[in-house]
């Protein structure tokens with residue numbers, strides 16, 4: 450029996466698709482090196498991060514999850530937290546879409562929470578993502594919310610919280626009982642470095658693209674945030690942990706142009 454031959458054009462097409470899908474995303478951080486000082490800052494933070502990863506106390510994924518659980522318990526004491534309703538369903542749907550596109554998941558069981566708060570903020574620990582009602586309403590569409598949520602997913606996947614826990618556990622010795630909250634306080638008040646923030650923006654954009662969101666919305670949301678009155682306390686809250694919004698916006702524009710050939714300017 451003669452085997453049915455597969456048209457060569459079809460094979461080529463498959464191969465071309467394989468090439469396309471396996472194409473590596475380029476993470477270019479040169480957008481951050483605006484002067485000698487920022488180059489030095491980035492170099493120093495890279496060095497510090499590799500030292501923590503190489504010599505710092507090892508932290509398991511389970512420890513991250515436990516700390517995330519503790520954070521939820523603590524937040525519930527002071528805030529109304531929504532895990533139901535129309536707004537919650539909307540953010541959960543966005544998070545579910547994004548998390549399904551994580552290339553090599555570390556193994557978190559992601560959960561999202563909407564916090565009733567007038568603070569413009571979003572944060573994460575142990576696969577739990579917290580979004581305030583203020584930032585929810587600040588976002589003008591699903592794609593802008595996806596930029597915020599994708600960024601927070603990336604902090605987990607890129608081990609930034611793990612690094613922070615390791616830093617504090619290496620510096621102090623925390624006992625088993627009663628000191629979880631102290632560790633949590635230290636971890637949450639330690640800002641991520643600028644490069645980590647930009648890296649999360651990039652990974653968030655990649656997740657957005659794979660999920661079918663409009664990736665230029667990531668640059669839009671940072672643009673509007675950077676225009677907020679800098680004396681405004683809301684601005685301070687968000688940017689104390691999410692600094693350098695103009696640079697971040699520029700980096701996002703570069704990332705999208707380089708990897709997806711879309712001009713967001």
Ligand SMILES: [Zn+2]
Pocket residue numbers: 600604641646649690691
């Ligand atoms: Zn961040």
